Amino acid sequence: MISTIYPSDHAGMARVRALLEKEGLRMDANLDYTCAVLDDFGAVIATGSCYGNTLRCFAVDSAHQGEGLLNEVLTHLMAVQQERGNTAIFLYTKGASVRFFRDLGFHEIARVSDTIVFLENRRWGFPDYLKHLQSETPAVAPPVSAIVMNANPFTLGHLYLVEQAAGESGLLHLFIVSEDASLFPFAVRDRLVREGTAHLGNIVYHGTGSYMISQATFPSYFQKDEDAVIRSHAQLDIAVFARIAAALSITRRYVGAEQASHVTSLYNETMLHDLPRAGIECGVIPRKEYGGAPISASTVRRAIQTGDMELLPALLPPTTLAFLQSEESAAIRKKIAEAADVIHY
Template identity: 60%
Template sequence: MDEYTISKVWPSDSATLAKVDALLEREGIQRDANLDYTCVIQDDDMNVIATGSCFGNTLRCLAVDDRYQGEGLMNKLITHLMDVQYERGNTHLFVYTKVGSAKFFCDLGFKEIARVDGMLVFLENRANGFSSYLRGLEATKHPGTAGAVILNANPFTLGHRHLVEVAAAAVDTLHVFVVSEDASLVPFAVRKKLVCEGVADLNNVVVHDSGPYIISSATFPSYFLKDDAKVNEGHARLDITVFERIAAALGITRRFVGEEPTSQVTGIYNRVMLEELPRVGIEVTVVPRLAIDGAPVSASTVRRALQRGDLERVRALVPESTYRYFASADAAPVIERIRTAGNVAHY
């Protein structure tokens, strides 16, 4: 094992990446389109005999050639990738792996969070990470029926408000999860603030951070980065499988989603949700989009109005609390970010 060295693969190194793809394919793995670090171990003839990658705070696309199993190459890869992550400041790590490899990661101290279709296992390197998150949620559990809404709210619009109102009227307690991943044009701290202000008058609504467990770069990177439909669906299934455990902790039996006529990735997510959640006793309700002047209200429309400086159009599409923020000096850096972003629509 000591004779092997690990090399970084640059995105421009198409020859080595082709060998990475070939090894992954033999192991039944498709290389993710969105990776920010890839490394390999090669033999004397420059054949790739082991590979691993990172994206955000996740380890993925891990494989060792069958002929080199038992030589400690996977352990060497994982140690290297964890060092890369720690150098980046990422200490809470997640890994996707095949079911057959899960025990290896558990032996390294990773803890299983969820399994998908008996083929994929999702783990983290904290023994009490997800369980601690669930305990925090359980403290907000109330008697009676419970529902859930998950919002990115980039930013919070009258459409989001309509969805929350409809859902809150149908259950005793509505749990609203705000996507914590800071990959949107409107920062998480602002998005959560606007959600909290926008639902403050609804007494049965509880607002939560989603943490790294709901629509995050760990569970559902396709929400933030363009991927093909097959990859989107795989990520959606993982995210929904994790949500099932969250729902169990809170006694959630209904999930409410907005109708999605334009976003491909959200449309796929909603379709998978409609297939999977009823199997575990969670009813999915698709709420028709709120329309103003014959057009559905969307955060993309609000971002486009902000991009061109049309605050009057923004005011027509958002709650007063959201408008007050964007009309204030505090919003200047966010508006500038939106103005220089190019395409502000969600694919």
Template identity: 75%
Template structure:
């Protein structure tokens, strides 16, 4: 029998965790639904989880392999995704198990050798996304670069990076992370990016869609440690981005220098080494500073949290400042003031 394991079921979750560990998998920190298959003795012999429209933490006890249990778990999780209204579903797995999931209707988007394979259930999902990027670009050509921004929210630091890239290239593809795991929702972040860069006429704006994910939701459950997870995420990002760059003729990617965050620093180092292997130059731009400190979105969020709104004019463009001072932003400001931690990368 297959059952839902609720987060409040400490014993059930502990048994799920034990099965995962037995099969060499860590419980992922980002999970919003878990199920398990029980045998006649009420022992968990298979499990799987969801986070948003992704499947993760899939495992079958090695003593019960080849009994169709993974197919049962996958069918159940896909019905959960259907109930959520998700027609596009994504899955991360090891290279050794990718053929199995491909046989069940998943298609490979990108891989990092045999470490991690990124799959989706739509055969033409990624190719349709690439076509959409081409349509958004139209007939604009020239030396092309790219920046991927979360902009949580858009700051003078982001603006400085964008202006540098726009000045050094004929065309700049500016991707805004559309994954909603930030304090500021996508529609707000995207609007503030557009408003803050409206004076630059050689920008094409894109949403990242579901193909470029954040470190916050990257599945780390089959990575041996945090650094391995960061490197794998960067390598998968590069594998996906390289296909996008090929379609849009992008030859440069710009990122901001990071001295305070180990995560971002390791990510940038991986890109510096790997992007040139795909014919893409990686340009790391020194961060814009104010009063000797780098301007960052974390600093802005902390200022809002602590009620130090007077420093915002030095940190954000007028368009962002106007939004932060508006009644529209009041719910977000309240969330920031009540949050336990707003300093993250």
């Protein structure tokens, strides 16, 4: 029998956590639904969870493997996703488990050796995404480059990175992270990026869809520590991006130099090492500074939270500044003011 395990059920969640740990996994930080198969004595012998349109934290007690419990849990979670209205479903798993999910109708998108494999339930999902990207792309002379950014919000630092990259490129693909895990929703971030770079004539804008996600929602349950999570995220990002780059003839990806953030620094370090292996150059652009410090979105969010709006003109392009000074941004500014953490978000 499958039971829903609610966050308020501390004993039930503890049993789920214990099974995950027994099978060499961790409880992921991002879960919004968890279920478990219980034996006749109430012990958790199989479990799985959802977060948005992703499935994660699958585990079956080694004593009960081969009994069809993974299929039972997956069928239940797919029904949950159907009730949510999600038809495109994604999951991350270890290489050793891939064949089980393939047999249950999932298709591989990318992998990092046997450490992590990214799959989806639609055979033509990623190929259709690549065709869509190609349909948005004009034919131009090389070099063709790319930037992937969250822009939470779009700052003068982002603008400097884009201007430098665009100046060195025949065409620049600018990917904006689509998921709404940021204080500024995707629709606003996308708009501010486009408005802030409208003077540049060689940019094509794309949403990342569900294929390139932020560090905030990357699954961590089969990684031993946070550094391993960061490296795995970067490596999977590169594996996915390599397929995108091949479809769009991208030969260079730009990132901003980073010293202050351990997460971004480790991410960039992995990019510098692994992108060339995929035949893609990694271009590192020095950060634009103000007051002796790099301009960052986290500095902007902190200024908003503390009410230091006088600082914003030095950090933001006119389009982002105008938005934040307008009544349209009131709900976002209120959310930032009330947030517990606006730095690592």
